[in-house]
Amino acid sequence: MIIFSKGWSTDLDGPGQRLVFYMKGCNMRCSWCANPESISPYPQILYYPQRSPLPPSYACQHGAISEDGRLDRSKCTSCLDRGCATIFRNPAFELSGAEMRPEDLLELSLEAKRFFGKDGGVTFGGGEPTLQSDDLLTALGLLKQKGIHSAVESNASTKSYSKIIGNCDLLISDLKAVTASKLKKHASFAKSSLILENLMDAAVRQDSFILRIPIVPFLNGSKSESTKIRNFVELMRAMRKKELGKPLIVEEIKLHHYGKPKYLALGLEYTADTRQETI
Secondary structure (H helix, E strand, O other): OEEEEEEEEEOOOOOOEEEEEEEOOOOOOOOOOOOHHHOOOOOEEEEOHHHOOOOOHHHOOOOOEOOOOOEOHHHOOOOOOOHHHHOOOOOOEEEEOEEOOHHHHHHHHHHHHHHOOOOOEEEEEOOOHHHHHHHHHHHHHHHHHOOOOEEEEEOOOOOOHHHHOOOOOEEEEEOOOOOHHHHHHHOOOOOHHHHHHHHHHHHHHOOOEEEEEEEOHHHHOOHHHHHHHHHHHHHHHHHHHHHHOOOOEEEEEEOOOOOHHHHHHOOOOOOHHHOOOOO
């Protein structure tokens, strides 16, 4: 499995102290993404020139860095060793994306288990974890064998999503929009119909389930779209109560721009903070 980062969180990515593995690759292209380095499934270099006291031209053997510190990313495409980050280890460079076997992930989780406390465990975020469903299912099975609580955060937009339902202890999923045209414009490569089908499936089959709604004014801030979301949530709530006898937990997440520095570090334009319209 390809992981781009790992770290700790408390009561944000599931209950208690969580060891979070962020899986690389996403089928959405949300302009407000907090982890833009997660979108591509391939390893990438994030460049923060301000972290180096001098222009780190020496750190690239392919001449991609000029004497004044500018990075020519066209020369990075043919670089396989990513020596700037892996050999020279210059602080200006971060390598996003490394391969990890599910067995290695389990070993790290077992070493961290003493920090989980009563309610904690391991969470898989992204990116979109279900794009690596085979490895994800293997890792979830290994964690279950060792009694480690598992959580998966997903955008619910892949066909593999249904395989994860019931195979993790907690499933956390997004509902960004109901109208297909809105979702396609702002989060391309995702089908609204499949998302709604997947979410309803999770609501009636996943014992522990949290629905998260990111409040993005230019995506779902209109009265008509917010009404459609509310109506669908009520339908999910009714079906979950009927099938499992459980309430539907819904969390709203306010739009933030924490990912903007990462866009710049990837050489990408960040547009979410320039959008003022509600459409």
